[in-house]
Amino acid sequence: xxxxxxxxxxxxxxxxxxxxxxxxxxxxxxxxxxxxxxxxxxxxxxxxxxxxxxxxxxxxxxxxxxxxxxxxxxxxxxxxxxxxxxxxxxxxxxxxxxxxxxxxxxxxxxxxxxxxxxxxxxxxxxxxxxxxxxxxxxxxxxxxxxxxxxxxxxxxxxxxxxxxxxxxxxxxxxxxxxxxxxxxxxxxxxxxxxxxxxxxxxxxxxxxxxxxxxxxxxxxxxxxxxxxxxxxxxxxxxxxx
Amino acid sequence: xxxxxxxxxxxxxxxxxxxxxxxxxxxxxxxxxxxxxxxxxxxxxxxxxxxxxxxxxxxxxxxxxxxxxxxxxxxxxxxxxxxxxxxxxxxxxxxxxxxxxxxxxxxxxxxxxxxxxxxxxxxxxxxxxxxxxxxxxxxxxxxxxxxxxxxxxxxxxxxxxxxxxxxxxxxxxxxxxxxxxxxxxxxxxxxxxxxxxxxxxxxxxxxxxxxxxxxxxxxxxxxxxxxxxxxxxxxxxxxxx
Numbered sequence: 506x507x508x509x510x511x512x513x514x515x516x517x518x519x520x521x522x523x524x525x526x527x528x529x530x531x532x533x534x535x536x537x538x539x540x541x542x543x544x545x546x547x548x549x550x551x552x553x554x555x556x557x558x559x560x561x562x563x564x565x566x567x568x569x570x571x572x573x574x575x576x577x578x579x580x581x582x583x584x585x586x587x588x589x590x591x592x593x594x595x596x597x598x599x600x601x602x603x604x605x606x607x608x609x610x611x612x613x614x615x616x617x618x619x620x621x622x623x624x625x626x627x628x629x630x631x632x633x634x635x636x637x638x639x640x641x642x643x644x645x646x647x648x649x650x651x652x653x654x655x656x657x658x659x660x661x662x663x664x665x666x667x668x669x670x671x672x673x674x675x676x677x678x679x680x681x682x683x684x685x686x687x688x689x690x691x692x693x694x695x696x697x698x699x700x701x702x703x704x705x706x707x708x709x710x711x712x713x714x715x716x717x718x719x720x721x722x723x724x725x726x727x728x729x730x731x732x733x734x735x736x737x738x739x740x741x742x743x744x745x746x
Numbered sequence: 747x748x749x750x751x752x753x754x755x756x757x758x759x760x761x762x763x764x765x766x767x768x769x770x771x772x773x774x775x776x777x778x779x780x781x782x783x784x785x786x787x788x789x790x791x792x793x794x795x796x797x798x799x800x801x802x803x804x805x806x807x808x809x810x811x812x813x814x815x816x817x818x819x820x821x822x823x824x825x826x827x828x829x830x831x832x833x834x835x836x837x838x839x840x841x842x843x844x845x846x847x848x849x850x851x852x853x854x855x856x857x858x859x860x861x862x863x864x865x866x867x868x869x870x871x872x873x874x875x876x877x878x879x880x881x882x883x884x885x886x887x888x889x890x891x892x893x894x895x896x897x898x899x900x901x902x903x904x905x906x907x908x909x910x911x912x913x914x915x916x917x918x919x920x921x922x923x924x925x926x927x928x929x930x931x932x933x934x935x936x937x938x939x940x941x942x943x944x945x946x947x948x949x950x951x952x953x954x955x956x957x958x959x960x961x962x963x964x965x966x967x968x969x970x971x972x973x974x975x976x977x978x979x980x981x982x983x984x985x986x987x
Binding site (some may be wrong): 512554555557558559563564566567568571572574578579582587588589590595646647650652655699700701702704709711723724725744 | 795807
């Protein structure tokens with residue numbers, strides 16, 4: 506990262522404060538400020554700019570999510586030269602999970618800058634912040650290029666906020682995590698076995714996780730426990746846990 | 747891409763021929779030739795270099811797959827400024843499907859350079875070439891950087907080999923594609939409904955696609971047709987169709 510001194514345009518920008526806030530978060534002054542504004546705009550606060558498309562952060566999120574995946578893949582590839590692709594895939598999915606991105610967003614303080622219209626939902630979805638984190642990476646990538654986005658993720662995210670030892674050793678127990686959450690939130694839930702097919706030796710379970718009478722996850726597996734874990738993982742994603 | 751003239755090292759390399767072949771495919775001379783050799787080595791022809799890891803192209807494939815995803819995301823983001831992320835996601839999944847990568851690999855002629863030990867399987871899996879394509883992108887990324895890999899994908903792949911109009915308009919009918927393949931290969935198959943749960947208005951079908959008595963795909967959907975399509979899509983992936 507080369508640009509640490511304050512560019513002239515910042516002094517005269519109507520978005521001077523936002524520029525400074527971003528500088529604190531990112532460690533550099535953004536170029537195209539409009540991209541960063543977009544990154545913080547949840548669809549609830551967006552307007553339709555053309556049939557079928559809104560000026561929300563969802564497109565940037567699509568792009569940023571992919572950039573993060575590649576940067577993390579590269580990081581893992583080099584950090585673990587003697588691990589196979591199964592290990593790398595598993596590590597990455599733990600590092601880029603929705604839950605992880607929500608955490609990171611809060612740690613970076615992104616939630617303070619969100620444009621959200623809270624009247625649009627009963628409870629603000631927990632994934633809003635994680636989505637903004639992904640969109641922010643998309644904005645950096647478009648504004649400054651891949652190398653810059655990569656440097657940001659390595660130096661300001663992975664090196665500072667991710668405990669690789671924990672990622673490596675910890676198996677995520679989504680069912681426990683989910684149950685912890687529903688208890689805290691005082692919500693009703695149940696795991697329904699909606700189908701079990703096959704012989705007793707080779708039975709496929711289809712399990713639905715229902716939260717407050719809405720389906721939050723469906724999964725199938727030959728092991729009932731595993732199917733529950735998978736359904737809970739899905740629910741954690743959907744509910745932004 | 748800047749380097750078009752032949753670097754000195756190529757004249758004296760024991761891999762001179764491989765250098766030239768790669769030059770024809772890539773449009774540039776590779777730097778670290780070992781990476782490219784690795785990209786063409788299927789696990790059947792690999793050796794265990796350390797407990798749990800082989801000198802096959804699988805790690806490179808993991809990396810390259812992600813790089814392709816990001817380059818295509820960027821391409822679509824810019825090409826379709828007024829389409830939402832749902833559209834972009836769908837387009838990308840068509841552009842980076844296993845089937846597409848297999849086709850591209852053949853078009854680039856990568857199959858001629860594969861290191862495969864055919865004695866290891868009855869029929870060579872069709873996905874071998876697509877996997878090598880992904881690994882090759884991983885090799886370019888490591889050897890020359892993101893920008894270079896991006897240029898390669900844009901100028902030598904998307905602009906030349908991908909008909910975007912076709913991608914946009916064509917819904918992939920995986921079931922037809924699958925049936926075409928089994929008929930050509932003279933294999934037996936059947937779609938088994940292994941479970942249908944719920945009321946008649948809201949019935950969830952779990953469908954298994956069985957090829958030569960082995961499960962090639964399992965999927966569930968409230969529409970039976972859709973469940974079959976999804977199972978066929980999975981089978982196309984597994985069987986490299």
